[in-house]
Amino acid sequence: MDFLKKAKQHMKELEGDLNKATAQLGFGEKSHHDEAQAPIAAAPPSSDSTPATSNINTPATSVAPSTAGGDAPKTKLPLAIRKAVRDDFENKLPELEANLSSVLGQPWKISFDCGHLYTFAVNRFAKESPGKMFTEGIQDYIQQSGEDGKSELNTLASSHIMTLEQTQNPKISYSGCGISGGMFRLLFTGEYLGSNLSSICNELATAINEAGKSSSPDGGAALDFNAKSDIKKNYEPAIGEVKAKLQSVLGLPMLELHPNFERNFAAVTAYDVSGKKSTIFPREWQKRFGRSTLEYFKYLVDQLERQGFAKDEMLQEGYQEVVDKNEIGLRVVDKLQKGHYNECVFENGVLYMQTTPEYWTSNMRDAGAKIVDML
Incomplete structure (x- = not known):
């Protein structure tokens, strides 16, 4: 400087x-x-x-x-x-x-x-x-x-x-x-x-x-400056350590994470401007977009540890049989299959944490709950 x-x-x-x-x-x-x-x-x-x-x-x-x-x-x-x-x-x-x-x-x-x-x-x-x-x-x-x-x-x-x-x-x-x-x-x-x-x-x-936004062909659906800045500041420097913990807890030699930044940002933005926001919808969520995405993955580590994956080879093997692509993603969807705030689903060999635009960042600690029951 x-x-x-x-x-x-x-x-x-x-x-x-x-x-x-x-x-x-x-x-x-x-x-x-x-x-x-x-x-x-x-x-x-x-x-x-x-x-x-x-x-x-x-x-x-x-x-x-x-x-x-x-x-x-x-x-x-x-x-x-x-x-x-x-x-x-x-x-x-x-x-x-x-x-x-x-x-x-x-x-x-x-x-x-x-x-x-x-x-x-x-x-x-x-x-x-x-x-x-x-x-x-x-x-x-x-x-x-x-x-x-x-x-x-x-x-x-x-x-x-x-x-x-x-x-x-x-x-x-x-x-x-x-x-x-x-x-x-x-x-x-x-x-x-x-x-x-x-x-x-x-x-x-x-x-x-x-x-x-005014210069964007899609009217601002792409990541805005606040979101890009927070991803660079709070997500990118820390996600490597979180990924290493996930690999250790699940006994994986390799792992790929999919934060789906653009897709999730577009979905939450559409809800934000719809006029249907709930009282718990976070204010200025764009400024915490990178940090919030990181926290979903961090809380997944906590859930897996509480469910005993870190010390149980049988649980690790059961997980690896279902999630055979060694990939974990975070995505915002229109409607959850069973959960209220968020849920985990297995789809085509991938583990997805899911939430809806309305409940973005709500109860993130529970995003990885009951994975054992799904195996």
Whole structure:
């Protein structure tokens, strides 16, 4: 993470210089507890799906409106503000873009229409520099998501342009972010430009997921970013040890496990969006998808040990005669044959642990119960 430390150090050095510009532009941190103030001038809200194409390096006499705001009128900034934009923002822009590009590993551009944004500003002293707003949230995201997260953001925001826009998204209270039209968009609602800057990228993983769904031919049935990240973080490093225990308990020289990630994820996703969810259905299950899959196999080990397989060669031989393919799978089905939450079945020489979308992760400890009675 040397590139992150270097980028953060650059941002700290810039904060003092940038505070002057942001104070005059009204880009400072505004707590949601503060009393609301009316914007200096009204302007049409931007569309989250329309790119902001104007460049902030506009002539000194006026600042062209961003096309993200539709037919927003041209805004002529006071001389002192124009000078602050030039001296403390535009002159710093190459370094800000260099830091952002360093963090993300590819060339990126920052496209802010300061003239249009000024119409949403409120006059108060800045508490955070825009440089921090641009990069710190992304750095935190990359620290959590690693190279895969960086790759996803670079792929989905294919233009490699960061914008700052007003949004009508009801899911965003003060500030947030999104990806649309190939751009990574920092977003604010109403007059809350500059509010809650420290959390502006808190839901970047969610934005990655939503952008990934919209770009998926099957409408999001494939694994989303949260699921893929959890599989890599919690399933892949641990499944080898679990597999070795299963082989030992069952006396198997070899064993193949089938987690059926894509099939199970698609089935649970379909139920999740159906509007028929039960009260016990897990929230944010995608973020634990890899860990939950691992736990099904871990609890199978526990069940087999409790049923005496580890020390009984007769039980091991009986199992091997029925499950002659030495394969164990986990699958989500529409309806169980006998169980309520989950069950085990033998099918074509394979042992399957089964559950339904409604009861995904429910009573996982019992997934391997009564295998002895089935032999």
